[in-house]
Amino acid sequence: MFDPLVSVVLPVRNGSRFLTDAIESVLAQTYPHIELIVVDGDSSDGSDEIAQSYEDVIYVRQSLPPDEDGWRGLPDAWNLGITRARGPLIAFLSADDRWLSKKIATQVALLDRDDACYSTTMFRFFLEPGYAVPPSFRAELFGQDLVGRIPETLLARRRAFDEVGLFDTRYSAAQDVDWFLRSQEMGLPASLVSQVLVEKRVHDSNLASNAVINSPALLEVLGRSIKRRRDVASSSGTQSEHLG
Amino acid sequence: MRLKIRTPHVIHQTIDDEVIIINLESGNYYSLLNVAADIWSTIVAGHDIDSISRWLRVSYDGDPSKIESELRSFADALRGEGLVVSNDVAAPADVPEIDGARKGEFVPPTIERFDDMQDLILLDPVHEIDEAEGWPHQK
Numbered sequence: 599m600f601d602p603l604v605s606v607v608l609p610v611r612n613g614s615r616f617l618t619d620a621i622e623s624v625l626a627q628t629y630p631h632i633e634l635i636v637v638d639g640d641s642s643d644g645s646d647e648i649a650q651s652y653e654d655v656i657y658v659r660q661s662l663p664p665d666e667d668g669w670r671g672l673p674d675a676w677n678l679g680i681t682r683a684r685g686p687l688i689a690f691l692s693a694d695d696r697w698l699s700k701k702i703a704t705q706v707a708l709l710d711r712d713d714a715c716y717s718t719t720m721f722r723f724f725l726e727p728g729y730a731v732p733p734s735f736r737a738e739l740f741g742q743d744l745v746g747r748i749p750e751t752l753l754a755r756r757r758a759f760d761e762v763g764l765f766d767t768r769y770s771a772a773q774d775v776d777w778f779l780r781s782q783e784m785g786l787p788a789s790l791v792s793q794v795l796v797e798k799r800v801h802d803s804n805l806a807s808n809a810v811i812n813s814p815a816l817l818e819v820l821g822r823s824i825k826r827r828r829d830v831a832s833s834s835g836t837q838s839e840h841l842g
Numbered sequence: 843m844r845l846k847i848r849t850p851h852v853i854h855q856t857i858d859d860e861v862i863i864i865n866l867e868s869g870n871y872y873s874l875l876n877v878a879a880d881i882w883s884t885i886v887a888g889h890d891i892d893s894i895s896r897w898l899r900v901s902y903d904g905d906p907s908k909i910e911s912e913l914r915s916f917a918d919a920l921r922g923e924g925l926v927v928s929n930d931v932a933a934p935a936d937v938p939e940i941d942g943a944r945k946g947e948f949v950p951p952t953i954e955r956f957d958d959m960q961d962l963i964l965l966d967p968v969h970e971i972d973e974a975e976g977w978p979h980q981k
Contacts, residue, residue: 817862840955
């Protein structure tokens with residue numbers, strides 16, 4: 599059976615604490631044909647040494663300093679990884695999350711079966727031992743199998759990025775929400791794997807301030823999506839419901 | 843009667859005369875345009891329903907009783923969507939004057955609702971970006 603190369607993009611910026619766990623979860627995949635690209639956003643905490651200690655890791659360092667005007671580190675890192683990827687299939691992992699070992703194999707098989715352009719999977723949150731649940735985190739989410747249109751669950755054909763484009767670095771946050779919205783607007787065929795294949799680590803209290811910081815970007819991302827859909831609504835019908 | 847935005851469960855922003863609202867509890871998001879956006883901004887400013895109604899009847903051309911009833915149903919719809927709640931606190935003294943400019947024909951306000959991103963909005967999956975601290979955040 600032909601196994602196409604899957605390029606895994608793993609951005610890290612001073613994420614040494616859980617990076618080993620993330621890398622090991624990629625290397626432990628049952629799928630045989632994977633390249634792992636760690637995109638380092640100028641780390642100063644030893645993340646670079648950890649990444650480079652693995653023979654099989656392709657280490658890429660971002661060249662732009664984080665304070666450069668308009669530079670958006672994380673989506674830039676995703677995009678840099680995509681441009682460096684050699685495989686026809688591309689996946690993403692965060693430096694503090696981890697995959698279950700059948701993640702890529704399961705998705706590759708279903709992507710072909712469903713003839714989809716990209717696939718996402720279910721995921722679970724888990725609390726890092728020794729940490730309290732952050733006050734803003736919805737504790738009821740622990741233990742639930744969650745639908746995850748997030749980069750960590752995404753496996754996309756390269757042509758998905760050719761058609762939808764890369765992650766939009768104009769936004770200060772929510773660039774992944776924007777990408778999924780654009781792919782949805784374009785009607786890209788997607789499939790959802792109904793198994794939990796990703797574990798997202800909850801480990802500090804930054805979710806609270808983060809939600810506030812991200813709100814303006816999320817509102818802007820959604821607003822622009824509504825406008826784009828409105829522009830084409832006359833021919834294809836809207837996805838919204840009018841009330842009142 | 844006055845209404846208030848249901849913060850912190852509801853966040854909103856006006857972009858190019860369009861009000862975008864997210865209900866972080868339901869994962870639904872909304873667009874308000876024209877009269878609906880005008881009414882929303884007067885609610886945000888702290889005006890009560892009676893003064894909003896007076897302003898609509900003065901500013902817009904249309905049957906006053908229809909304007910009044912459309913406003914009431916719009917307010918009920920906002921409440922039903924969990925976007926606003928009754929505000930029993932007395933109006934602040936510094937409520938800004940409502941712009942008295944003529945607005946033309948009254949078109950009943952509507953709420954455009956989207957529920958296609960509930961999974962993303964409910965999980966707050968937006969990436970934590972803090973260049974100073976790194977990805978992911980560390981204490």
